[in-house]
Structure formats: C-alpha cells, structure tokens
Amino acid sequence: MQQIFNFIFKNSILLLFLLLLGISLTLTIQSHSYHRSRAVSSANAMTGYVYEQINKVEEYLNLKSQNEALAAENAELKRLLYNTQDTANIPPVQLPQGSGNYRVIQSKVIKNSYNEQENYLTINSGRRDGVAPDMGVVSSRGVIGVVENTSKGYSTVISVLNRKFRLAVKVKKNNHIGTLTWNGRNAGFAQLTDVPRLATVVKGDTIVTGAESTIFPENIPVGKIEKVYVDKKTNYYTLEIRLFNDMTSLGHIYVIENKDRNEIKQLEEATKPNE
Numbered sequence: 001m002q003q004i005f006n007f008i009f010k011n012s013i014l015l016l017f018l019l020l021l022g023i024s025l026t027l028t029i030q031s032h033s034y035h036r037s038r039a040v041s042s043a044n045a046m047t048g049y050v051y052e053q054i055n056k057v058e059e060y061l062n063l064k065s066q067n068e069a070l071a072a073e074n075a076e077l078k079r080l081l082y083n084t085q086d087t088a089n090i091p092p093v094q095l096p097q098g099s100g101n102y103r104v105i106q107s108k109v110i111k112n113s114y115n116e117q118e119n120y121l122t123i124n125s126g127r128r129d130g131v132a133p134d135m136g137v138v139s140s141r142g143v144i145g146v147v148e149n150t151s152k153g154y155s156t157v158i159s160v161l162n163r164k165f166r167l168a169v170k171v172k173k174n175n176h177i178g179t180l181t182w183n184g185r186n187a188g189f190a191q192l193t194d195v196p197r198l199a200t201v202v203k204g205d206t207i208v209t210g211a212e213s214t215i216f217p218e219n220i221p222v223g224k225i226e227k228v229y230v231d232k233k234t235n236y237y238t239l240e241i242r243l244f245n246d247m248t249s250l251g252h253i254y255v256i257e258n259k260d261r262n263e264i265k266q267l268e269e270a271t272k273p274n275e
Helices: 002-010 012-031 033-061 063-082 261-271
Strands: 102-112 118-123 136-139 142-150 155-162 167-171 177-181 189-196 206-209 221-231 236-243 252-258
Touching: 118 142, 167 221, 177 236, 189 221
Parallel strands: 142 221
Antiparallel strands: 102 118, 102 252, 118 155, 136 142, 136 252, 142 155, 167 177, 167 206, 177 189, 189 236, 206 221, 221 236
C-alpha cells in the first residue's frame, strides 16, 4: 500500500495532467456535435476491426455448421425447383434491384447481441461502401434492422430486438397496418400493435413491410402471427409475431438504400403545418 502512495506522490503532476486532459476531452466531445460524431466514428472503426478479427476465428471454427446450413438451403432450393412444372415461372427472390429506386449493398454481421434490452449488430461495411444511417438491413429471410452509425469500414445496426426499434408493417393478406416493436423478452418474437379490430387476422398470417416505410421496400418479409390479443384499453389488436429470421444466428446480410428517401422526407417536412 505504501508503494502505491509513493507512486502517486512521485507522479502526481503527470496524473493530474492526464485527469484534466481526460475531463477536457470529454467536455469537448459532449458539447460539440462534430467532435462527438468523430469520436463515435473512431470508436466504431476500432471496435469493428476487433470484432471482425474475432468473427474470422469463429467463422473458421464453425465451417462445418455453415456448410451444413448451405447444404440444407441448397436442398430446399432444389425441392422448390423440382416441384415447379415450369421452371421459367419460378418467382425471383424479393430483394430490390440496384437499377430501380433501391440499391443493395452486400455485407456481413461480425458482432451480434441479442440478450440485452437494446441490441445492436456490427457489420463490415461502412461509408466507403456507400452505407449511411437510416438504411434498412435485411437477410434472405427478411428484416433485420436499421443502420444507426457508420465509420469508414464498419457500421452499427439497431436490431429488431431493440426496445427503441419501430417499423411500420402490414398484414399481407389485407394491408392493415401496425407498428412493429419488441418487448425485450423473447429473441424469437416481436410485437405488432395498433392493428384495428376491424382487421381480420388469424394465427399464421404473414407480416411484411408496408408502403409507408421510406427505409424498406414494400413486402419485405417480417414474420407470421403466432398469437392474437385484444387491448381492452385501446380496442386494438396486439399481435405476437414469430420472426422469420433467427436473430441469434446471422451471417451474410444486405443493406438497402432508398434513393428517393431524402426527397420524400424533404417534401413531407415542407408539407407539415407550421407549429
């Protein structure tokens, strides 16, 4: 203990300088949006690099399970192919193409949290790849989340499994809309609220993204209705949605850019009545 006191006494000036430097940097970052954004970007880049190296090791160790998953997917594709009389009429994958209003950026999840109340993903694509905040993120099975922050080579994504996540979706068969949220309990389910009682909904109905979203294209899969509840206070449905994605096991994903989003948002802002 005496040695610790001696060390502090001998280096008191240096320690005081480092303390004051840390306080000044913290105050500068908190009070200036530019410095704050640069700090977040630098932190994303550093943590993204570390996560990517960890992911490479885990990916190597999990090659067997990944190969089995690919084999199962290929078997399912062949089943669909062999059971289609006219293979020319096989419907294309419902992923927006780059030649239209949407651009698709291929990426991969290198860090995935799913056991917190506010879960995030880290992906190995960033500003240099054209990724920006408020872009949608999907897999071949459906919606995953929305990009929140970016650095040069990495991005963080607010997951569907996040209490702050909100997304306008609809019941596919009748176009009744609602809001997709997560109650923080089960990683396999999300909740759909604000669906009017006049809507006809049953277990097994498919939920997809709605036309109201400026982040996702319409009709991107989300999940299926598992349970139907009636909120007695609001007289609206609350639906338990079994997600199509296994949010605890994500690999290759796609980032979607709506090229018209800024134009739509500017028009909507200009149309709002003055407050």
